[in-house]
Structure formats: structure tokens, C-alpha cells
Amino acid sequence: MLAARDVHAFYGKSHILHGVSLEVRAGEVVGLLGRNGVGKSTTLKTIMGLVRPARGAIVFDGRDVTGVATHRLARLGLAWVPEDRRIFPSLSVWENLRTGLDRAGVGHAKRADLLEKVFRYFPLLAERRYQAGRTLSGGEQQMLAIARAMMLEPKIILLDEPTEGLMPRMVGQIREIIETLRQDGVAILLVEQSVPLTLAVSARVYIMEKGVVRHEAPAPALRADDAVIRRYLGV
Amino acid sequence: MIQLLNGLVNGMILALVASGLTLIFGIMDVVNFAHGELYMLGAYVGTTVLAAGGSFWLALGVASVTIFCLGAAIQLVTLRPLLGRDPLATILATFGLSLVLQNYALWQYGPVARKIQEPFTGHFRIFQLEYPWYRIIIAVLSAAIMLALWLFLKRATWGIWIRATAQDRTMAAAMGIPVPLVHTAVFSLGGAMAAASGVLYGPLVGVDQTLGPGSWWSGGWATSAARCWRPSSSACSSRSRRSG
Numbered sequence: 001m002l003a004a005r006d007v008h009a010f011y012g013k014s015h016i017l018h019g020v021s022l023e024v025r026a027g028e029v030v031g032l033l034g035r036n037g038v039g040k041s042t043t044l045k046t047i048m049g050l051v052r053p054a055r056g057a058i059v060f061d062g063r064d065v066t067g068v069a070t071h072r073l074a075r076l077g078l079a080w081v082p083e084d085r086r087i088f089p090s091l092s093v094w095e096n097l098r099t100g101l102d103r104a105g106v107g108h109a110k111r112a113d114l115l116e117k118v119f120r121y122f123p124l125l126a127e128r129r130y131q132a133g134r135t136l137s138g139g140e141q142q143m144l145a146i147a148r149a150m151m152l153e154p155k156i157i158l159l160d161e162p163t164e165g166l167m168p169r170m171v172g173q174i175r176e177i178i179e180t181l182r183q184d185g186v187a188i189l190l191v192e193q194s195v196p197l198t199l200a201v202s203a204r205v206y207i208m209e210k211g212v213v214r215h216e217a218p219a220p221a222l223r224a225d226d227a228v229i230r231r232y233l234g235v
Numbered sequence: 236m237i238q239l240l241n242g243l244v245n246g247m248i249l250a251l252v253a254s255g256l257t258l259i260f261g262i263m264d265v266v267n268f269a270h271g272e273l274y275m276l277g278a279y280v281g282t283t284v285l286a287a288g289g290s291f292w293l294a295l296g297v298a299s300v301t302i303f304c305l306g307a308a309i310q311l312v313t314l315r316p317l318l319g320r321d322p323l324a325t326i327l328a329t330f331g332l333s334l335v336l337q338n339y340a341l342w343q344y345g346p347v348a349r350k351i352q353e354p355f356t357g358h359f360r361i362f363q364l365e366y367p368w369y370r371i372i373i374a375v376l377s378a379a380i381m382l383a384l385w386l387f388l389k390r391a392t393w394g395i396w397i398r399a400t401a402q403d404r405t406m407a408a409a410m411g412i413p414v415p416l417v418h419t420a421v422f423s424l425g426g427a428m429a430a431a432s433g434v435l436y437g438p439l440v441g442v443d444q445t446l447g448p449g450s451w452w453s454g455g456w457a458t459s460a461a462r463c464w465r466p467s468s469s470a471c472s473s474r475s476r477r478s479g
């Protein structure tokens with residue numbers, strides 16, 4: 001459903017991605033592992049149209065979407081949850097959610113459905129719905145970022161380090177959310193520092209090094225064989 | 236007392252001009268040097284409608300709509316291609332634009348100031364002095380327009396899009412908000428507000444091609460005040476982060 005083919009990307013003059021190729025099938029959770037600075041976040045941004053690839057192609061739903069504007073990609077069913085969450089700080093929780101709800105094809109019934117669903121997953125957000133985004137704690141902001149992405153009814157969520165800086169209790173909750181989204185048929189491309197979490201929720205895992213994908217394996221195989229993990233991630 | 240009233244009326248007009256300017260600056264990071272010219276052209280469009288026999292209120296409406304469209308055209312042609320470039324580029328572009336518009340007005344309407352007839356000529360007595368009703372109307376209308384803008388930003392879908400874009404345009408785009416269109420709309424809206432204030436203020440001063448620049452300087456000062464006046468909206472909050 002989503003594929004990156006030999007994608008090269010630059011920040012200014014520095015060459016960050018040196019030909020990344022990966023694929024996510026419909027409804028599949030795929031992990032993207034690698035040390036800091038190997039280009040995992042840049043890969044997600046490039047897929048989302050925020051970094052323009054110098055070479056290569058992004059294919060989504062059988063269509064070449066390389067160079068398509070970010071807001072159009074969001075309408076096509078790609079959602080991005082960035083690692084720093086990027087909640088709109090002066091918008092309330094409700095208004096943050098509205099940024100994804102106010103679009104063509106969302107009638108009253110559907111709005112209510114979508115809201116009911118996220119408030120069931122994240123009851124805390126319902127309590128804080130009139131609070132400004134900036135007043136939420138880190139964990140609450142992460143929930144809001146995921147909830148906001150869900151408002152778009154995406155086919156795939158690009159999830160960038162969802163557990164970064166969260167308490168262990170929250171990490172468990174994020175894991176549950178990923179499972180629930182998968183059961184709902186939403187595909188996820190997960191960038192994560194926590195290897196155990198990634199291996200637990202993913203079907204397949206890609207391992208990146210220096211701007212390229214070095215290794216691909218089903219998650220169960222990696223769980224059984226930690227030599228690969230040690231080699232690329234040094235843990 | 237009269238001075239106080241005059242101050243209030245002038246302040247309201249400046250606030251109206253400045254809120255358009257602030258809207259554009261806060262959301263697009265564009266210092267619009269041509270804002271005063273949009274204000275002036277708005278007043279001129281008003282005089283044209285009046286000369287054609289239209290009423291003052293029609294002039295106000297037509298001027299706002301005309302400058303809204305002109306603003307969209309200007310944004311598409313000069314500012315959109317400069318998005319993401321050095322701020323100096325947009326300053327130069329809008330400064331150049333202001334010269335072009337000023338000279339266009341001189342060429343089209345000539346150097347003689349024109350008068351907009353006020354819709355109310357009545358006076359009322361206050362502290363043994365006569366004060367024109369029209370000035371009171373200006374202040375009230377300006378306040379009403381700003382209140383409408385505030386409600387629009389607070390509640391309407393487009394208002395939320397505008398605020399989201401101001402706070403983080405990358406994330407706004409990732410949420411499917413058509414950011415380029417929001418920029419165009421904001422520039423047009425700011426222009427329409429300037430045009431409305433041009434027509435409203437026209438009866439108090441003559442309309443000539445230097446109406447814009449003179450008001451721009453005072454508008455600039457008022458902007459800094461208005462930036463902090465607008466509640467819970469874009470301009471006062473943290474600057475939007477660029478994609479990186």
C-alpha cells in the first residue's frame with residue numbers, strides 16, 4: 001500500500017537518505033529501527049511530503065505521490081505523528097481534533113463517531129477538551145497527537161517515537177493503542193527507540209544504518225535472534 | 236472631552252487597519268509594506284462607487300470585495316512564489332508593490348484629493364459642543380468588524396485553520412489543511428479590512444494617493460499594540476516552527 005523506492009533526500013547539502021526502500025502493506029504494523037541520526041525521522045518526513053526526495057519515488061495506494069503537497073497526502077489517508085508531537089499550543093484539545101475533522105465527507109454522524117471513539121480510547125482528552133494544548137503533560141500531548149491523527153481516518157499512520165520521554169505506564173498504553181489501531185485495519189510505520197516494544201507490536205522490522213535500510217526481517221525472527229539487533233543497534 | 240472622543244475614533248480605525256496587518260504578519264511572516272496602499276485603494280474604489288451613484292454602504296461593500304480579490308491576486312502573483320525565502324524578499328516585494336499601487340492611484344485618479352460623503356451628517360450636543368454622529372458610527376462599526384473577525388477566528392473552520400497555520404504550518408499541512416490557500420485567504424482578508432477602514436475613514440480626510448503611506452507609519456505602531464491585544468490567537472503565541 002505504501003512503498004518508498006530508492007529514496008534519496010538532502011537537508012541543505014548534507015545527504016541524509018542514500019536510497020531508502022521499504023514497504024508497508026495494508027493493515028500491517030512495520031517497525032523501523034536504527035541508531036540516532038540514521039535517517040528514520042527523515043524517512044517519515046519524506047513520505048509525508050515534508051522533505052522532497054532528490055531521487056526515488058513514494059508510492060501510495062498504487063499511485064506515485066512523489067512531490068504531492070503534504071495537505072493532499074493527508075486527505076489521501078496518510079497521517080503523521082511527529083516525535084515532538086507538535087500539538088497546536090494555543091488551540092484547545094477540541095480545536096486540535098477539529099483540524100482533522102473539518103473536511104469534506106464528514107457529516108454529523110461521522111464526527112460524533114470519530115470523537116466517541118477517541119474519547120473511549122483516551123477518556124482523559126474528553127475531560128480536558130477545552131484546555132489549551134500547551135497545558136497538557138507530555139503523555140497527554142502524545143495521546144492528543146495520536147487522537148488528532150485518527151480524526152483523518154488514515155489508512156496508515158507514520159508514528160515517530162511515540163514513547164519518547166513517557167512514563168512506563170504510558171508506554172503500556174501506547175502499546176495498547178497500536179494494537180487497537182491494527183485491529184481496526186490501520187497500517188502503522190513505527191519509528192521507535194524501544195526495541196522490545198517494536199518487536200512486540202510489529203509484523204516486520206526494517207533496520208536502518210547511515211541512510212539506508214540494511215536489514216529486513218519478520219519480528220518473530222528478530223526476537224529469536226538478537227545477534228542482528230546487537231550488530232546494528234548495539235544493545 | 237472632544238479630544239478623547241476623537242482619539243477613540245481614530246484609535247478604532249487604526250486598530251482595524253492594524254488587525255489586518257497583524258493577521259498577515261502573524262500568520263504569513265510577511266511584513267506587508269503595501270497594506271497602506273490597499274487601504275488607500277479601498278477608499279478610491281469607494282469614491283468610484285459613490286461617483287457612479289451608489290450609496291455609502293454599497294461603496295463600503297464593493298471596496299471590501301474588490302480589495303479582497305485584488306489581495307488574492309497580489310498574493311498569488313508576488314508572495315506565493317516567495318514562500319520560504321528570506322523575509323527580506325517579501326519586504327522588498329511588498330515595498331515595490333506599494334510604489335506601484337501608489338503611482339497607479341496617482342495615474343488613475345489624479346493628484347487632487349477626493350471626498351467621500353459621509354452617510355450621516357447629523358450632530359449631537361455633548362458638553363456644549365457639537366459632535367458628528369458619523370464619527371461615533373465609525374468607532375462602533377470598526378469595533379463590530381473586529382468582533383466579527385475575532386468570532387470568525389475563534390469558531391469558524393477557516394478560523395481554526397488560520398490559527399493552526401499560524402502556530403505550526405508544517406503540522407497544519409500534515410492535518411490536511413490547505414496551507415497555501417489559507418495564506419491567500421488571510422492576505423485577502425487583511426486587504427479587505429484595510430479597504431473597509433479606508434472607506435470608513437475617507438469622509439474625515441480627503442482621499443489621495445498618499446493616504447496609504449501616512450497611515451502606514453501610524454499603523455505600524457498600532458500593530459505592535461494590536462499583536463498583544465488579540466486574545467488567544469496566533470500572533471502572540473510562540474512562533475511557528477519550520478519543518479526541519
